[in-house]
Amino acid sequence: MLSRGDLTDREWAVLKPLLPTSSNRCGRWRDHRQVINGIIYRLSTGCQWRKLPARFGPWQTVHKRHVLWSADGTWERLLQHVQAVADAAGNIDWNINVDSTSIRAHQHAAGAPTSPPAAPPGSSKGASVLSSLARTRAPAVVPGGGGAAGEALGRSRGGLTTKIHLAADGKCRPLSLVLTAGQRADCTLFEAVMDKIRVPRLGAGRPRKRPDSVGADKAYSNSLIRSYLRRRGIRHVIPEKRDSRTARWRRGSDGGRPPGFDKARYKARNTVERAINKIKQFRAVATRYDKRGYVFLGTVTAATLLIWLRS
Structure with missing residues (x-):
């Protein structure tokens, strides 16, 4: 399956030049390939970190590496590089689609402290750096409130949930990710999802941020989203809601023309939807076990990186 298996030689050759070669701590990094393979194993199985097989090294090392790379943006930089290589080869279909999916959170995902703890006296410099990064990281985690909602956790009759808002290219690969509490409406995060699309150029030039067209369901059908896309000159296919159509008819000639709709494009x-299915093949994504929102975002980003590497 897509989510299983260690890095192949080809995949490792892509990632190796992009990984840090020095550490803020005393001593050397443990072998990056071994650690990433441990992270992949946890992504695919959803097991507890302390249950990682011994072949991946100390579980504390694998866990801390994942938390650090989630905090300092390493996973995101790796993903953007892989996307840039695909774009340079003309391998991205820029007719994108936007949607969201709800993720059930395990009960152990609750109870995160209101602020990351400071490094204890005598700890390594790396721990203090991680603590400061965790306070400022995760611009793609939209809190929507304090407490559990501050970690992108929402409460409902079904329990704790997190919502992943994403845009996917025409080949079922996520281009951008935003996390919110599970009760947040899809339409309120549309602009945030679009603004997160950023595919760098391998050579000179600005990163590409504007797709050729955007498709979305009726949850995104409102005048603010249509105006946003119109200002940016992006063709869009979003069906009109029945109540909006009725209100436009009631106003007669003052109601304006109906929005264009391309059935074939829709x-x-x-x-x-298929991109969401690919992400949820990873059990550590299908159920949220991470307490901190930025760590779960790193988990989803690492899964997305594997989707791009193995597509």
Whole structure:
């Protein structure tokens, strides 16, 4: 399956030049390939960190490496590089689609402290750096309130949930990710998802941020989203809600023209649903076990990186 298996030689050759070669701590990094393979194992199985097989080294090392790379943006930088290589080869379909999915959170995901603890006296410099990064990281985690909501956790009758808002290209691969509490409406995060699309150029030039077209379901059907896309010159296919259509008819000639709708283009919206299915093949994503929002975002980003590497 997509989520299983260690890094192949080809995949490792892509990631190796991009990984840090020195550490803020005394001593050397443990072998990056071994640690990443441990992270992949945990992604695919959803097991507890302390239950990692011994072949991946100390579980504390694997866990701390994942938390550090989630905090300092290493996972995101790796993902952007892989996307840039694909874009340079003309391998990205820029007819994108936007949607969201709810993730059930395990009961152990609750109870995170209101602020990351400071490094204890006598700890290594790396621990203090991680603590400061955790306080400022995760611009793609939208709190929506304090407490559990501050870690992108929402409460409902079904329990704690997190919502992943994403945009996917025409080949079922996520281009951008934003986390919120599970009760947040899809339409309120549309601009945040679009603004997170940023595919760098391998050579000179600005990163590409504007797709050729955008498809979305009726949850994104409102005048603010249509105006946003119109200002940016992006063609869009979003069906009109029945109540909006009725209100426009009631106003007569003052109601304006109906929005354009391309049925053939709208059929391609299934690509974002299939991208969600790919992400949820990873059990550590299908159920949230991470307490901190930025760490769970790193988990989802690492899973997305594997999707791009193995597509």
